[in-house]
Amino acid sequence: MQWSHEAPDGDHIRSVGPDRILLASGERRASFALGAGLAAFDWPVRDANTLSAADCTALLATEPTVLILGTGPSQVFPAREVFAAFLTRRIGIEVMDNAAAARTYNVLLGEGRKVVAAFILPGQD
Numbered sequence: 001m002q003w004s005h006e007a008p009d010g011d012h013i014r015s016v017g018p019d020r021i022l023l024a025s026g027e028r029r030a031s032f033a034l035g036a037g038l039a040a041f042d043w044p045v046r047d048a049n050t051l052s053a054a055d056c057t058a059l060l061a062t063e064p065t066v067l068i069l070g071t072g073p074s075q076v077f078p079a080r081e082v083f084a085a086f087l088t089r090r091i092g093i094e095v096m097d098n099a100a101a102a103r104t105y106n107v108l109l110g111e112g113r114k115v116v117a118a119f120i121l122p123g124q125d
């Protein structure tokens with residue numbers, strides 16, 4: 001799936017595959033996060049089913065208004081504690097498969113929103 005939207009303030013996503021995501025700045029094959037005014041950084045999560053609030057510390061530190069969580073090729077809702085970690089700080093959280101998360105992230109970034117997206121990828125062993 002290819003996109004051509006150019007984001008005004010941040011790295012945008014060009015395409016999503018089952019085991020990789022292509023950003024304007026390069027390809028990612030392991031879980032990562034990125035956001036408005038924020039360079040992509042590694043995020044050591046490989047499975048949405050085991051995601052905990054502690055795994056979200058780096059994401060919370062970016063203080064977004066909304067987090068878009070891409071959980072891989074299908075939508076997987078994390079534990080309630082993950083939602084609580086964001087909602088108690090008045091940060092919205094939306095959970096989607098990676099392709100939907102990428103599209104949503106690009107739109108919100110293009111609107112100038114303070115968005116952060118985190119994508120779970122299987123990575124390379």
